[in-house]
Amino acid sequence: MKQTLPEQIYPWHQNVWETLTTRFPNIGHGLLFYGKKGCGKEIFAEQFLAWVLCAKRQPNHLACGECGSCQWLKADTHPNYVHITTDEDNKKQNAKIKIEKIRDLLPFVQQTVDGWRVIIIEPAEALNTASANALLKTLEEPGDRVVIILLADHYLKLPATIRSRLQHFALDRINEQQAEQFLNQHLSHNDLAQQHLLMNLSNHMPLQAITLSESEW
Ligand SMILES: [Zn+2]
Structure with a gap:
């Protein structure tokens, strides 16, 4: 850890x-x-x-x-x-x-x-x-x-x-606004459609979405 x-x-x-x-x-x-x-x-x-x-x-x-x-x-x-x-x-x-x-x-x-x-x-x-x-x-x-x-x-x-x-x-009570803000700050390119896709693929968990965006998906 x-x-x-x-x-x-x-x-x-x-x-x-x-x-x-x-x-x-x-x-x-x-x-x-x-x-x-x-x-x-x-x-x-x-x-x-x-x-x-x-x-x-x-x-x-x-x-x-x-x-x-x-x-x-x-x-x-x-x-x-x-x-x-x-x-x-x-x-x-x-x-x-x-x-x-x-x-x-x-x-x-x-x-x-x-x-x-x-x-x-x-x-x-x-x-x-x-x-x-x-x-x-x-x-x-x-x-x-x-x-x-x-x-x-x-x-x-x-x-x-x-x-x-x-x-x-x-610890997973995350509202949409918090998630969106977090992704805006942490994703290198902010494509709204891509953000939505990432969030859907990661159960709306922002850290998982970031990990996913960094992998070859
Ligand atoms: Zn100390």
């Missing part, structure tokens, strides 16, 4: 960002960020992760980008952050998240350390029954100052027992 983060929250994520960063730390310790492919939920999760760990976090702002914690994240060496995903690099369909990875979380969430700890699990659909059950245990008895974030395209594919223990946030 290593990438340069945009220096802004996408307009269609602004409300959720505001909610999370003003209520923090009075939020659930298990969060579900969901939305169609190309809505930018991975980037949002990284922005939030950086914010939670940032030494200078402020409501409604992004992580400072300069403190020790922000530097660690950039170098991908943050001791208070764990990223869990499938083993296969290409994340081929049906690749699963192994139960060992979820079990290995226990010492991480139970240790006593200074500051917050964040775990990102994606795609959450890749949890099989065994790993989902193991995760339940962690969600039921988290340590102090732990945030567990699950990312999913389709949250209905997650087991109901997991879903019911998470606070849900939809």
Whole structure:
């Protein structure tokens, strides 16, 4: 998931960002960020992760980008952050998240350390029954100052027992105007017909439309 983060929250994520960063730390310790492919939920999760760990976090702002914690994240060496995903690099369909990875979380969430700890699990659909059950245990008895974030395209594919223990946030509620504006700013040539076609092909998710425009389609 290593990438340069945009220096802004996408307009269609602004409300959720505001909610999370003003209520923090009075939020659930298990969060579900969901939305169609190309809505930018991975980037949002990284922005939030950086914010939670940032030494200078402020409501409604992004992580400072300069403190020790922000530097660690950039170098991908943050001791208070764990990223869990499938083993296969290409994340081929049906690749699963192994139960060992979820079990290995226990010492991480139970240790006593200074500051917050964040775990990102994606795609959450890749949890099989065994790993989902193991995760339940962690969600039921988290340590102090732990945030567990699950990312999913389709949250209905997650087991109901997991879903019911998470606070849900939809990140793909994008209105036409926001999408249009975004494409105008980010597409190299602005052909209206092409924009419409791209949006239709990408389920009206602007980041997916940009990716598509850059591929040979
Ligand atoms: Zn910082």
